[in-house]
Amino acid sequence: xxxxxxxxxxxxxRGAAREQLPALAERRTQLLAWYRRAHRxxxxxxxxxxxxxxxxxxxxxxxxxxxxxxxxxxFLARFPDxxxxxxxxxxxxxxxxxxxxxxxxxxxLKSAAELLARDAGGRFPRDxxxxxxxxxxxxxxxxxxxxxxxxxxxxxxxxxxxxVLARLAGLAELDGAPLEKRAWPLAEALVDxxxxxxxxxxxxxxxxTVCLPFxxxxxxxxxxxxxxxxxxxxxxxxxxxxxPRAALREETWLxxxxxxxxxxxxxxxxxTGLLHDLFELPAFESGSAAPDEAQCRRLLARALAAxxxxxxxxxxxxxxxRQVISNRRVALRAFAVTLDTRPRPPARFxxxxxxxxxxxxxxxxKIVARLRAEATRTAALSGPARARTSKRPPPPAxxx
Ligand code: SF4
Numbered sequence: 001x002x003x004x005x006x007x008x009x010x011x012x013x014r015g016a017a018r019e020q021l022p023a024l025a026e027r028r029t030q031l032l033a034w035y036r037r038a039h040r041x042x043x044x045x046x047x048x049x050x051x052x053x054x055x056x057x058x059x060x061x062x063x064x065x066x067x068x069x070x071x072x073x074x075f076l077a078r079f080p081d082x083x084x085x086x087x088x089x090x091x092x093x094x095x096x097x098x099x100x101x102x103x104x105x106x107x108x109l110k111s112a113a114e115l116l117a118r119d120a121g122g123r124f125p126r127d128x129x130x131x132x133x134x135x136x137x138x139x140x141x142x143x144x145x146x147x148x149x150x151x152x153x154x155x156x157x158x159x160x161x162x163x164v165l166a167r168l169a170g171l172a173e174l175d176g177a178p179l180e181k182r183a184w185p186l187a188e189a190l191v192d193x194x195x196x197x198x199x200x201x202x203x204x205x206x207x208x209t210v211c212l213p214f215x216x217x218x219x220x221x222x223x224x225x226x227x228x229x230x231x232x233x234x235x236x237x238x239x240x241x242x243x244p245r246a247a248l249r250e251e252t253w254l255x256x257x258x259x260x261x262x263x264x265x266x267x268x269x270x271x272t273g274l275l276h277d278l279f280e281l282p283a284f285e286s287g288s289a290a291p292d293e294a295q296c297r298r299l300l301a302r303a304l305a306a307x308x309x310x311x312x313x314x315x316x317x318x319x320x321x322r323q324v325i326s327n328r329r330v331a332l333r334a335f336a337v338t339l340d341t342r343p344r345p346p347a348r349f350x351x352x353x354x355x356x357x358x359x360x361x362x363x364x365x366k367i368v369a370r371l372r373a374e375a376t377r378t379a380a381l382s383g384p385a386r387a388r389t390s391k392r393p394p395p396p397a398x399x400x
Pocket of ligand 1: 164167168210211212217218219220222224225226229230231236
């Protein structure tokens, strides 16, 4: 069902949901009482500002709370309101997002802010039907923002809420459209009250901290432990029923580590395609899942010569970093490289401070951190040895 479906049809489904979950009001009361007692104190829960809530909801998509906590306050300090975000250069926004991954979210956030600043006086919509027209905002995210910020009766069905409802009501449909068709009316029936924002936050919190995936569920702490159908049926671990996932493509990328003193050479990725426009240590797809070392060296030298000219020298292999990037499982093999040409902008050598300010890929951030840690370790190990050498006692004086 979409946000645009007729209200009569929705009301019918909500009625069916009430029958499916008897004593709905009592369940809501139990849930809210538990939330008041047990919820985590998170910065986005101390505000009703739609912009701040919107930023948190976008950051939290596919990202752990602990990670978001390191970015949220800093992002809001840099872009304190929707107008500031709309007016900021995209590079600044990507730089503030750098390390959170899934950069499309930051681009959508920025372009939606521009739309609202230009066409809506900077006001975030109060209803789901208008909010889902903005880039990067689906029905569930829209429901979270408008219910928490404005008290609009709109439901949320993110991964956590879906898991809770599937178990509570014993929904055995496959995750995805079949399960969502059953779960949306339940979620809507639950928020049909005076505190829809609190209900949504309670459901999300229950899924994030108690009704955990698979065998990690902590049913003894759950306010719904009596009456949960999955618990009664012993099917908690198997619900929701997951869809078979598409296999990730295995790839190897070759990474050039070109240093000038403590600075690293970065290039800018092309303006379209994967990780577009972000800075990175020059990285090239090898076109093969597992090339041998000689192939890696040959391919990297050829790719670097095509990009920077001259005859690049490929030195030691420094490290292997593995990361899932989009639908690929990528092995990034990093080599020390010497160039005999001067890279032209937008390629640039960046200091540690500049690396923190630039919009760089997550893989580059992690590889540079590992290289720096390795350099620090090597210096620490070699330092005392040098010290010992220098403190060697002087040779005895020659006998007179
Ligand atoms: S009783 Fe267990 S499975 Fe059921 S909703 Fe609570 S935590 Fe989830």
